[in-house]
Amino acid sequence: MRFSEAEQQALNDLVEKLKSDPLSIPILLADLTQLRSSCDIFVSLGKHGRLRGVLAVTHHLPLTTIAFSDMPAGTFIDLMTNALDLPQSESGSFYCLASHSQRELIKSVSYVKWEVPEFRYELGPEASHANFESQLGEGLEVRELSTGDVAAISALYSEVPLVAFSPKVLTLGPWVGVFSGESLVGVAGVHFSTPWVTELGHAVTHTNYRRMGCARALLAQQISLLTNKTRHITACCLQENYGPQALLESIGFKRLEQVWLMEFGVG
Numbered sequence: 195m196r197f198s199e200a201e202q203q204a205l206n207d208l209v210e211k212l213k214s215d216p217l218s219i220p221i222l223l224a225d226l227t228q229l230r231s232s233c234d235i236f237v238s239l240g241k242h243g244r245l246r247g248v249l250a251v252t253h254h255l256p257l258t259t260i261a262f263s264d265m266p267a268g269t270f271i272d273l274m275t276n277a278l279d280l281p282q283s284e285s286g287s288f289y290c291l292a293s294h295s296q297r298e299l300i301k302s303v304s305y306v307k308w309e310v311p312e313f314r315y316e317l318g319p320e321a322s323h324a325n326f327e328s329q330l331g332e333g334l335e336v337r338e339l340s341t342g343d344v345a346a347i348s349a350l351y352s353e354v355p356l357v358a359f360s361p362k363v364l365t366l367g368p369w370v371g372v373f374s375g376e377s378l379v380g381v382a383g384v385h386f387s388t389p390w391v392t393e394l395g396h397a398v399t400h401t402n403y404r405r406m407g408c409a410r411a412l413l414a415q416q417i418s419l420l421t422n423k424t425r426h427i428t429a430c431c432l433q434e435n436y437g438p439q440a441l442l443e444s445i446g447f448k449r450l451e452q453v454w455l456m457e458f459g460v461g
Contacts, residue, residue: 197235200243205235208248208263216391216426217316217450221291222261224386224393225250228366234280236273238265249273251280251288254362258282259289262296267303274304274460286459291430297454309456310432313439313449317417317427321446330372331406336415339369339381346378347371350398359396367392368419372399372408379403382412392420394429397438409441417445430455 197205205226212223225233232254238246247265251258260277262270277283287307292300300306330336339347344361347369351359367387372380382397394416399408420427429447431438443449 197237200239201237204237204239204243204245205248208245213390216388217428219261219263219293220391220393220426220428221386222248222250222263223390224388225252225261228386228388229254232362234277236276238269238273247273249277251277251283253280253282255360257289258285258287261290264295265299267299270299271303271460278460287457288460290456290458292454292456293451297456300456300458304458304460307457307459309454312430312432312453312455314451314453315429315431315442315447316450318446318448329407330411331403331408334372334374334379334403334406334408334411336370336372336411338415338419339364339371339383341365343369343371343378347381350378350381350400353400363396368416369396370412370415370419372403372412374403380408380412382409382416384416387420387424389424391426391428392424394427409438410445413441413445 209223209226212219212226216223226235229252232252234251234253236249240246247263247269249260249262251260262273277288278286290296290300291312297309341361341364344364363383363385367384369381369383371378380399380403383395385393385395394413397409397412417427429442430453431442433452
């Protein structure tokens with residue numbers, strides 16, 4: 195997608211602003227940097243080249259997901275109208291992990307099909323490696339994963355469904371798995387990983403191997419691999435998932451804010 199000189203300058207300025215405060219809209223920062231080649235970016239400028247808003251539509255997942263900057267409702271409608279022209283937007287449904295203000299904006303101009311509250315966490319600077327120690331069950335080991343493990347990951351997700359998985363995400367950052375022999379029984383990856391902020395995700399443990407230290411071991415390995423490679427390590431957890439919340443907090447993650455995973459329609 196080509197931009198005018200003014201649009202490109204506005205995008206560059208926004209990226210620098212997001213880098214200085216990576217936790218403000220981390221998904222948009224990732225879309226404008228690491229995931230740029232997998233996104234369609236829409237820009238709205240006002241008078242004198244002043245930025246009104248930016249909308250990013252990603253197409254590396256099975257779902258049509260968006261991230262966006264703060265903007266007036268009218269600008270959001272205009273940019274979403276442009277997004278509807280994309281081939282992957284044919285259904286008119288979009289997915290978003292929204293902050294409180296973004297949720298209110300979406301609700302004011304579209305119809306929400308469903309929403310689920312989550313908490314966003316960040317690994318605190320005082321977290322100790324002693325908190326990461328995990329006693330894995332007998333015969334289990336943690337290994338780093340690669341694109342060669344796609345079949346095993348897909349097989350695990352088919353038993354414990356994960357909606358938005360694509361083999362492309364395996365290249366975005368550290369993915370690790372717990373193996374019992376040669377069988378993959380637990381997996382954890384990232385939604386994105388930039389030098390400024392990383393979001394962990396896609397964590398699943400097979401039902402037969404829970405309460406064996408798998409989740410803690412996976413988190414510990416990911417944190418080890420990300421140390422000194424990103425400024426902020428974050429994770430999101432469903433508000434109703436008390437077990438994973440307790441695990442994150444026991445390791446040293448601090449709750450930052452409530453966010454909402456949403457599917458909404460326009461048009």
